[in-house]
Amino acid sequence: MAKKPYSNEADYVIVGAGSAGCALAGRLAEAGKQVILIEAGGPDTSIMFKRPGMITMIHSEPKLKKKFDWGYYLSPQEHVNNRRLVATRGKVMGGSGSVNGMIYVRGNKENFDSWEAEGNKGWGYADVLKSYKRMEDWQGPDSELRGKGGPIKVLENPDICDAAKTFIEAGASALGVPVNPDYNGASQDGMHVIQENTSNAIRFSSSRGYLTEQELPTLEVQQRGTVSRVVIEGSRATGVEVIEEGGQRRIVKARTEVILAAGAFGSPQILMLSGIGPAEHLRGHGIDVVADLPVGDNLHDHLFMPMTFAMDNSPHHSSAFYFGKALLKDRFKPGSNFLAHSVFEAGAFLHTSLSQSTAPDMQLFAIPWSYPPFQDDPVRLSPDKRPSLSAFSTLIRPKSRGTVRLASADPLAAPIIDPKLLSEPDDLKVLLEGVEMIRAIMADSAIAKHVKEEYEPGPGYTGDKLRAEVIKRVSTVYHPVGSVRMGVDERAVVDPELKVRGIDGLRVADASIMPTIIGGNTNAPSMMIGDMAGAIVLGTGL
Structure with missing residues (x-):
């Protein structure tokens, strides 16, 4: 049977079926609008995407990574030994939300109130809270701060292992912080069990929650097409060009x-290819300037430093044989083992000595697996196969800022991605304090008897030697934001209604619009941005 040809016109054309794009498309189609959603990748129907714990295969198997990832690398990072770090971005329905660790974090109240204080009316905590509550189906206790019945299933992992449990207990003891029953509730601070967007061993990406689980007759999803530019007539966007x-x-x-909902790399690239961006840069690539705007500026990301400890109460082994047995068991009894949940089990939000606000500046993660020590090329990773617990010192309020720029006028060429990691000295200081926090936790009596060895990076790394090792090992958390900044001043590309300045009929709705990154994982906030964009476009309010 011949494939039905794609339509070439709709009320709304949305570029990018990632976390924000699917949420936006779902909201508009639910309201009866004719929507075309264009995705460069293919479907997310494979068990690899459905089963939460199978992301390791996508990230470590070269053929799968090539198929489902854009294959981006950062430009050589001057302050990180000129390393070219991997910049993983999902190229599939659901975008990066289909290949991530599913840690569900809304962000701190202060993050959103700061957006509003900069002039972004309608983006304060009280506003985004309404969106979060609408999009959530929280499986935990009833709370006026949590949503029930929304498209995205969210639960606290009920099956964390003993190593993760003792990490939480030891963290509270060693650092003098509470065990927080809901870090997406009234307070973010303290140790916690990870919340994840899963249900019945199924990943609830925005693709599944907003599209697959809904009946949307006015939505047409067009896959495997790369948008090369926005078509602009005069000062109005009238469509897009797609390369099949x-x-x-x-x-x-x-x-x-x-x-545009193509993410912090894709959206600025498409804008610049369309003549919207820094005028001198565009002219250098032979592109006619339609609007001289700071597109691609303000790029920033979270960073983490991984540490791994040999543990006698961790159940997992980072080996192909162990993983293969789990796959076989899952085939006959789906959801019966660790594949049913995120690999991340425990975490914390904390304050370092550099914290200057009520919002934490340090996030810890813990996984009951050995984590590969170097992240410059994930397809060549070789983690230790001993039972282990890995913990991550994570910078969540980075000061460093960089850029996204065109490498050429070729729309199929990867952009130049330069977040200028650790260009601000305080960012490294925060990461170093996080390392010492983790060591304090692992020395606490609640967990110390289970710790056999710190083998990554090792107890011998202190002082200047530790500083050098952090620079050698630090990785992004794949949370790029800010490159199409929302605001009301000359630094902004879009206004608080997400309209591109000076261009009619064109908006951007994804993580690129964040003025500053939120405190925590960016997937839930990206879905929120898509949901908020739907309300703004429809004029329905929240």
């Missing part, structure tokens, strides 16, 4: 609006 897999090009027209 075979190289053919076609125009998809938007009767009402074009909305």
